[in-house]
Amino acid sequence: MAKNLEALTSGQLTGKAAAKTNKTKRNNGKLKRVVLGSILPVILIVVWELLSRMGVFPSYQLPAPSVIFGTIVDMAQKGTLWGHIGITTYRVFAGFVLGTVVAIVLGSFVGFYRKAEQIFDPMIQAFRSIPSLAWVPLFILWMGIGETSKITMIAVGVFFPVYLNIVSGILGVDRKLIEVGRMYRLNTFQLVSRIILPASLPSFLVGLRSGLGLGWMFVVAAELMGASQGLGFLLVFGQNMTQPEVILASIILFAIIGKLSDWVLKIIEERSLHWQDRMVKS
Amino acid sequence: MSLELRNVSRTFDGKTAVQNISVSVKPGEIVGLLGTSGCGKSTLLRAISGLDNDYDGDIVINGDTTKGIHDTTGFIFQEPRLLPWLTVLDNVTFGLKGKKEEKEARARQYLESVGLSGNEHLYPRQLSGGMAQRVAIARALVTSPEILLLDEPFSALDAFTKMQLQDLLLDVWKTYQSTIVLVTHDIDEATYLCDRVIILRGQPGEIDREIIISDQRPRPRGSERLASYKAEILDSLDLNKR
Numbered sequence: 370m371a372k373n374l375e376a377l378t379s380g381q382l383t384g385k386a387a388a389k390t391n392k393t394k395r396n397n398g399k400l401k402r403v404v405l406g407s408i409l410p411v412i413l414i415v416v417w418e419l420l421s422r423m424g425v426f427p428s429y430q431l432p433a434p435s436v437i438f439g440t441i442v443d444m445a446q447k448g449t450l451w452g453h454i455g456i457t458t459y460r461v462f463a464g465f466v467l468g469t470v471v472a473i474v475l476g477s478f479v480g481f482y483r484k485a486e487q488i489f490d491p492m493i494q495a496f497r498s499i500p501s502l503a504w505v506p507l508f509i510l511w512m513g514i515g516e517t518s519k520i521t522m523i524a525v526g527v528f529f530p531v532y533l534n535i536v537s538g539i540l541g542v543d544r545k546l547i548e549v550g551r552m553y554r555l556n557t558f559q560l561v562s563r564i565i566l567p568a569s570l571p572s573f574l575v576g577l578r579s580g581l582g583l584g585w586m587f588v589v590a591a592e593l594m595g596a597s598q599g600l601g602f603l604l605v606f607g608q609n610m611t612q613p614e615v616i617l618a619s620i621i622l623f624a625i626i627g628k629l630s631d632w633v634l635k636i637i638e639e640r641s642l643h644w645q646d647r648m649v650k651s
Numbered sequence: 652m653s654l655e656l657r658n659v660s661r662t663f664d665g666k667t668a669v670q671n672i673s674v675s676v677k678p679g680e681i682v683g684l685l686g687t688s689g690c691g692k693s694t695l696l697r698a699i700s701g702l703d704n705d706y707d708g709d710i711v712i713n714g715d716t717t718k719g720i721h722d723t724t725g726f727i728f729q730e731p732r733l734l735p736w737l738t739v740l741d742n743v744t745f746g747l748k749g750k751k752e753e754k755e756a757r758a759r760q761y762l763e764s765v766g767l768s769g770n771e772h773l774y775p776r777q778l779s780g781g782m783a784q785r786v787a788i789a790r791a792l793v794t795s796p797e798i799l800l801l802d803e804p805f806s807a808l809d810a811f812t813k814m815q816l817q818d819l820l821l822d823v824w825k826t827y828q829s830t831i832v833l834v835t836h837d838i839d840e841a842t843y844l845c846d847r848v849i850i851l852r853g854q855p856g857e858i859d860r861e862i863i864i865s866d867q868r869p870r871p872r873g874s875e876r877l878a879s880y881k882a883e884i885l886d887s888l889d890l891n892k893r
Contacts, residue, residue: 553745
């Protein structure tokens, strides 16, 4: 009996140990990836810093990374940084939500109903061929220079990739899977919720990610055309005050926040698409 | 239970695929539809299933001639057609209604009968072809269909898995006594499984002849009896003329 117990506990222990080594292995892999990914940027920053200190780049054109970092820290200490980041993120988020909602509604209609496709799709495709930035003057004329025109701008940018991916996702659902649903006599609503939506999810998420990317692009355009706060405003401000470190600080902040928001979507994507049979790179 | 086809024809854009098919299937009978490709076997099966309603003539299921999919019909496709975002268990419970626990208990029972206990939580991408087709069989059986339609269900599998699954199908049939219509181009499969083999020929496909195989099951594979049936079928398909 005692022996059994001992065997049992030791078995449990080895089990636990195995789980632990597994975990450390996974962490090691992650660490390795981070290290590999940061080799190039680190070298670049070090070289840049050195060259700047040696005076190869004139500081009124390309300040050293440490100066840029100092600018960011300074703004953070003064508290203005959070306002800039906050308002820009808010604009992107609001525009993204608005554009996505409209895209989901129109995209599902066009995807599901042939009539809707015939009515809406040609017009939407025509609008798509207009460079979205061309709307800027009109939106300002219509809605003034406040938040409404900016958010509308961003929403227009987000709308197209999301819309296109939803439509192609729905149209691309395998007829064979739909037949399985029909064999079980699902009604239209069940067919949509249990087969068409999950099947078109991958495409939808791709649309969301490229929509978000465009959202960040459009927020710059929107803030360049007139804003008193925001990362895009910092760009104009830096240009007018000939402070390249402010411009660069803003660019770097854009990169960081843009990457962070994309990373959030990527996690959502991985969580919801873990069933996909995907290629694994060696 | 009972299934009857009266003068069923199906035309696609002016081109007739099958013509004047009349068959009556007794409850619990296993009927094979055999023929070379393009003779409309699958077209006929899709018409019986109700997935395709644009046929002419009548298909009577339990005395009911309404076109459309019936609750009592189950379909096993050539490919497994599992939903890739659902686990094995959720795929099997897909067509069931009712309480979750009851559905899952029932699904587990059928997964056990196709030999897949313990694999409930795998996703379709983690399954081999044979396992996936077993799941598809469990999914079709779990609703206890009185009429089971199979469209070349084992044709994509290797010879050994195929034999295993044929035996599995017979076990299932013995337990649940479903009426089975099996479309196949595999003569051995037809002679091994069916009570009656209907040979379709020509374009448009028409019934050429019926061969009744009343031998006791399990029929020894490769026996002379089955070989003679096979020769008969090959003759009637003009494939034995060399």
